[in-house]
Amino acid sequence: MNEGHRRSAVVVGAGLAGLTAATGLAAHGYAVTVLEARDRVGGRTHGIEAAPGVRVDAGAAYLGDRHTELLALAADLDLKTTPTTMLGASRFALTPDTPDSPASPDSPDRPARPARPALPDTPGAGDEPATRDGRFPPLDAVALGDLFERLTELTDAVRPEAPWLTPDAERLDALTAADWAEQHLTHPDARLFFPLFLGEMCAADPADLSVLHLAFYLRSGGGLRYLNAFAGGAQQDRIDGGAHQLCERLAEPLGARVRLGEPVRAVHQDDRSVTVHTDRGAHRADVAVLALPPLLADAIAYEPALPAPRAGDRTARGCAIKVHLVYPSPLWREHGLSGWSVNARGPLLSTVDDSPGGATPAAGIGVLTGFVTGAEAHRFGALTPERQRAEAAGQAARLFPMLPEPLGVHVTDWLDDPYSRGCYAALLGPGDWIRTGPTLTRPHRRVHWAGTETSTAFFGLMEGAVRSGHRVVAEILARA
Incomplete structure (x- = not known):
């Protein structure tokens, strides 16, 4: 020089x-x-206008207290954080699709049913959603406990600074998460919940990532409990605005x-x-x-x-589509609900209250954010925009019967974005880490x-x- x-x-x-x-x-x-x-x-990261003068996160949104560099950057830029609101009960619709079940209520061949007024507090017959305090789903607690223990064992064993040097790395990197689930998850509730969990954590279908990458992702993010938590976890706050x-x-x-x-x-x-x-x-x-x-x-x-x-040839795109449904206010709160839901059928495999302003939302707006992840993102992404909006609004009405027709439905497809190739991040498939x-x-x-x-x-x-x-x-x- x-x-x-x-x-x-x-x-x-x-x-x-x-x-x-x-x-x-x-x-x-x-x-x-x-x-x-x-x-x-x-x-x-991408902000879209949900209402005049009000933007919401169509891309990356959440942060926690361990995200020290991000928090320091926000402070340097004079940006504030607002808590992610999780007060109230959750909704769960966990009846799985089976070969003998009727067509999904979201199927193009079956019109959306009218919203039901009742909010049952136990799993009912058919696909009626259940209401529960907290975020633990109404599934077999022992089976889910075993799933989380197995995931924790994998996570604790990985070397986050160099995953390819993890003991037994070649075998773990050759195995997909779907293979691992087939081998280790015997209870139907664990098999049902595992892909929903992966969709929420890393926008992945189990067939798309290696077990080594799954273990690394969880360890890198602070561990299973931290990544999955709102208060005190990785999803505790958002950037205000x-x-x-x-x-x-x-x-x-x-x-x-x-x-x-x-x-x-x-x-x-x-x-x-x-x-x-x-x-x-x-x-x-x-x-x-x-x-x-x-x-x-x-x-x-x-x-x-x-x-x-x-x-590598097995590196996959993160399978995430974000849907924002806009209402006059977060009406679910008036009924003791947090806006959080987990659903076995799409398109919205989970929902969260993303109303601007946290616990004190902006006047005249409530935002329910839905996540379409994993294999469901491929199906949903292939629909027409009109069909996407209809399916999302119909499912939200079944989950939260007090909701009127949304003022707007905004769909952000990251899976097919040419300049992202997926979101939240690339999914490292079999052999990629090695x-x-x-x-x-x-x-x-x-x-x-x-x-x-x-x-x-x-x-x-x-x-x-x-x-x-x-x-x-x-x-x-x-x-x-």
């Missing part, structure tokens, strides 16, 4: 990881250019250095520089940071070629890697994205 030469960096991706890296490098004197394929910043504000405020001081609508096609390197090519031109710099999910990173042409791929884990964060000459999928702490979460941005800044400063 010539004396007097101002160091430069090209950052690919204007999500939390990329913008954390970009602002960190800029603070150390780097001339930074950020290239973003979308027409907005934010990556897998929406998590999308994090990236918007990070991008503000960078100004025109953030270039939107400019997807990257190729990255070429020589001994002196790296050049990042887009349809609009070429950007040359001393270093590049690629803050992309692995499936997107592998779609770029590299010269020289990568020594190892970022993804093949790609050792090179997860290893720079490729002048190319450095960021993104929540490169973080061995809080993988798949906003906290992991921010930590990866800090890590890559430290790497680059160390080589300068």
Whole structure:
């Protein structure tokens, strides 16, 4: 590097990881250019307007007290948090589909039934939802206890800083979570609940991820109890006004250095520089940071070629579609309900109260957020928008009979988003950790890697994205 030469960096991706890296490098004197394929910043955080002047999180939303880097960033950006409201009873509709059961109430061949006024407190006949205090489902407690004990054993054994070095890693990485469930879960209630649990935790179908990745994901996120908890857990709070504000405020001081609508096609390197090519031109710099999910990173042409791929042929997209149903107010609260539900049939496999303002919602609006995950996300995503809205509204009315027709139904499909390739994060399938884990964060000459999928702490979460941005800044400063 010539004396007097101002160091430069090209950052690919204007999500939390990329913008954390970009602002960190800029603070150390780097001339930074950020290239973003979308027409907005934010990556897998995204705010949509649920009502005039009110935005809700269509992407990543939740955080907890262990998410220290994220909380520090929010404080630096003058953003506040608001608690996720979980006061009241939960609703459960856990009658599974069977070959002999009638068509799902959400089937296109069967019209939605009128809402029933009763809220039974025990599981009833057919598919009538049950109301229970707390979040523990009305299933066999011994069977679920055994499931959680087995998952805890797997989680405790994994090496989160290097999962591929976990004892028995090759066998665990060759086995899918579906295979594991077939071998170890004998009670029908455990078999029913396991895919619902995976959908909530990591937006996964059991066939899409390895047992090693499942164990790592749970350990990386703070353990099964922490990840699954609201109060005192990873879902305790939200950013007041929406998590999308994090990236918007990070991008503000960078100004025109953030270039939107400019997807990257190729990255070429020589001994002196790296050049990042887009349809609009070429950007040359001393270093590049690629803050992309692995499936997107592998779609770029590299010269020289990568020594190892970022993804494998079994790497899957996180299967998540988020549905926001907007009502005049959170009416479920008036009936002693929290808005939380767990459902064996789709499309909404779980729901949560995401009304703005937490316990004191904004006047004139209540938001019930539904999660469509796993295999159900593929089915639901193939429907027409009209059918999607009808199915979601019909199911919400059956779960919460006091609800009127929603004022709006907003569907955000991350599974088929071309610039995310799924959400919450990539799902590492059989063999992925053994093949790609050792090179997860290893720079490729002048190319450095960021993104929540490169973080061995809080993988798949906003906290992991921010930590990866800090890590890559430290790497680059160390080589300068």
